[in-house]
Amino acid sequence: METGFPNRSLLHPTRAADSSTAREAAFKAKGVDKIAMTSVNDHFVLGAWSEATGAKGHIDFLADGAGDFAKALGLELDAAAGGLGLRSKRYSMLVVDGVVKELNIEPEPGKADISSAEHLLGQIK
Numbered sequence: 001m002e003t004g005f006p007n008r009s010l011l012h013p014t015r016a017a018d019s020s021t022a023r024e025a026a027f028k029a030k031g032v033d034k035i036a037m038t039s040v041n042d043h044f045v046l047g048a049w050s051e052a053t054g055a056k057g058h059i060d061f062l063a064d065g066a067g068d069f070a071k072a073l074g075l076e077l078d079a080a081a082g083g084l085g086l087r088s089k090r091y092s093m094l095v096v097d098g099v100v101k102e103l104n105i106e107p108e109p110g111k112a113d114i115s116s117a118e119h120l121l122g123q124i125k
Contacts, residue, residue, distance in 0.1 A: 023117045024058055030124040032094075036060040040067040040076075040087050064088065077109065092120040 027035055037059055039046060046061035055061070062069075070076045070088035077087045090106035092115045102123045106115040113119065 023121060026121055027117075027124075030121065032124070034060060036062055038062040038064045038069055038088070040064050040070055075105065079109075090115045092116070094120060094124060 024035060035058065039049075039061075041063060042065050043061075043063040046063050050056040050059065050061045064070055067076055067086040067088065070086070075089045075091060077089045079085060079087045090109070090112055092102070092104045093100055094102040102120060104114045104119060104123075106112060
């Protein structure tokens with residue numbers, strides 16, 4: 001999977017951006033060059049979200065409007081029963097030189113434990 005990010009990158013979708021923003025220095029200290037998140041949403045919503053959370057300039061917000069990225073990873077979530085349609089499961093991912101080194105998929109919707117910034121930080125060698 002090619003993310004377009006050089007060296008070490010963190011992809012952390014649909015999780016409160018403040019968790020990764022608050023730990024940005026710790027990620028950088030471990031050699032992470034970019035922190036990114038993706039959401040099955042449009043770029044206008046993600047632009048507003050990045051501003052509202054104060055994460056603009058710290059985290060790259062990547063819109064996955066039709067859920068193509070989530071589907072390609074097998075991480076789509078059918079939330080139609082709740083009126084939300086296609087979404088993405090929560091996960092965190094460490095990508096090193098375009099290769100996924102860690103992928104932490106949250107087993108329950110609404111939880112953010114193994115997909116948390118803290119958990120991923122503990123996995124980075």
